[in-house]
Amino acid sequence: MPSKFALDITPESLINKDLSPSYIRFFAYILSCLTVATALLAGDIQKSLWWVPVAALVYPALSHLITARWQRSNPGKTNSILILLDSTIAGGSIALLHFNPALSLFLFFLVSAGTITIGGIFGWLVSCLALIIGTVIGMAVVGMPAFSPEPPNVFTLTVGLFGVTMYSTALGYFSFKQARTLMSIQGELKKRQKESANLSRKLSKYLPPQVWGSIFSGQTDVKLETQxxxxxxxxxxxxxxxxxxxxxxxxxxxxxxxxxxxxxxxxxxxxxxxxxxxxxxxxxxxxxxxxxxxxxxxxxxxxxxxxxxxxxxxxxxxxxxxxxxxxxxxxxxxxxxxxxxxxxxxxxxxxxxxxxxxxxxxxxxxxxxxxxxxxxxxxxxxxxxxxxxxxxxxxxxxxxxxxxxxxxxxxxxxxxxxxxxQSFLECEKDGFTLFVDIDKIRNYDKDTVVEALEEAAKRIRDKLIV
CATH class of the missing domain: 3.30.70.1230 (Nucleotide cyclase, GGDEF domain)
Structure with missing residues (x-):
């Protein structure tokens, strides 16, 4: 696979640790094991396939142990590869189980619901393609199955519906926890943004607004540079x-x-x-x-x-x-x-x-x-x-x-x-100071200003100045 390959799965930083995708994956395999085992006991599939539910329990644990180191260093790519492998295995299992209607729909639901929840529409499309490829490979290995018109056993249907219900519940809870985690992160982000804005306003007082604005807009780089x-x-x-x-x-x-x-x-x-x-x-x-x-x-x-x-x-x-x-x-x-x-x-x-x-x-x-x-x-x-x-x-x-x-x-x-x-008049002498800015005088103050000037002029004229 390309070195940069990765499905659009939920980022590790947004995953709620109470119910991670790994737990969802284990739960899907346990439900598959239970449903296939029921089909074996009910006679819906051949007894020679007794090893399938055993493999459904062993494989996820084994794959998790093998990929643990890569999970820590590159979780996105590793999880993407595991999802595609799981989808391919599900497709091969459908062919191996001779396209049993109940089991085939059950496995398709697990792949479809899980990938659309964790990987989005792109992850779902790629996983469906991997499932089809796995089915073709399975048919090439076991041959074209003979379709049986007989309906599945009621016990197989019951356990399968129970598995679908439980898996849907788990995915719903996963989505709920992810939403709560996202809301918590958004709340923390808003708090940090508010703190950063307050800090920015304080720091901006130490720089001219033009310089501050050009730095934040990216027009000016903060480095030793002159022109x-x-x-x-x-x-x-x-x-x-x-x-x-x-x-x-x-x-x-x-x-x-x-x-x-x-x-x-x-x-x-x-x-x-x-x-x-x-x-x-x-x-x-x-x-x-x-x-x-x-x-x-x-x-x-x-x-x-x-x-x-x-x-x-x-x-x-x-x-x-x-x-x-x-x-x-x-x-x-x-x-x-x-x-x-x-x-x-x-x-x-x-x-x-x-x-x-x-x-x-x-x-x-x-x-x-x-x-x-x-x-x-x-x-x-x-x-x-x-x-x-x-x-x-x-x-x-x-x-x-x-x-x-x-x-x-x-x-x-x-x-x-x-x-x-001219709108600004001024005169400053000993005992007399006049500053008039005509543009700033309001219409409703004009009469008061004129009366004050006339009164001052009258008193100056009437007073005998030695």
């Missing part, structure tokens, strides 16, 4: 953070940082940025890997993200001021577009998905020379976003590691936000 890609890189940090960290208690400083990182991360994910790392109060984000919308759209998304972060910082300052942090915290940002090396760095046992390269360093340098609240971009980014983003030329600067001066540009705002149609 060159054109990315838009974003750096930011909080100006004056070192001074305020000396004034605040560690717990308050931790809460401030966590609230800041939470809001900035939410905005970064909104625009599709890959959050590389947090270093102190600094954030490194890049666009273009593992997913990209194209170099231009990646650059526009990165600058749009930076603008929203700057607006959010103004709201956070108001919140922090209420919590007693009077020192105004400002964010500096730098953005550059260029080819970087991105991928898994580290060791086989501990990797870090990050980016390195000259263009990454330039984004960091731009952030360090930016003024508080300022967003500086390199010329490569400016060329990609200038038709969507209003920028101001800031000349050229000398950057460590670059032999030539680097042209830089300051981000003003999205062009659609400038002029009469």
């Amino acid at each position: 060159r890609k054109k990315l838009t890189v974003f750096f930011s940090d909080i100006k004056g953070f070192a001074e305020i960290s000396e004034e605040l208690q560690p717990e308050a400083l931790t809460d401030l940082l966590n609230s800041y990182f939470t809001e900035m991360s939410r905005i970064a994910l909104k625009y599709g940025g890959t959050i590389d790392k947090f270093v102190g109060d600094a954030i490194l984000i890049f666009f273009g890997d593992p997913t990209s919308r194209g170099q231009k759209q990646d650059a526009i998304a990165c600058v749009s993200m930076a603008l929203e972060m700057r607006k959010k910082m103004k709201l956070l300052r108001q919140q922090w001021r209420k919590e007693g942090i009077s020192k105004p915290l400002q964010v500096r940002m730098g953005i550059n577009t260029g080819y970087c090396t991105v991928g898994n760095f580290g060791a086989e046992t501990r990797m870090d998905y990050t980016i390195i390269g000259r263009e990454v360093n330039l984004a960091s340098r731009l952030e360090s020379v930016a003024q508080p609240g300022e967003i500086l971009i390199a010329e490569s980014t400016y060329n990609l976003v200038r038709d969507v983003i209003m920028c101001r030329d800031r000349g050229q600067i000398n950057v460590k590691g670059f032999s030539k001066t680097v042209p830089i540009f300051e981000i003003v705002d999205l062009r659609k936000e400038l002029g009469a149609s």
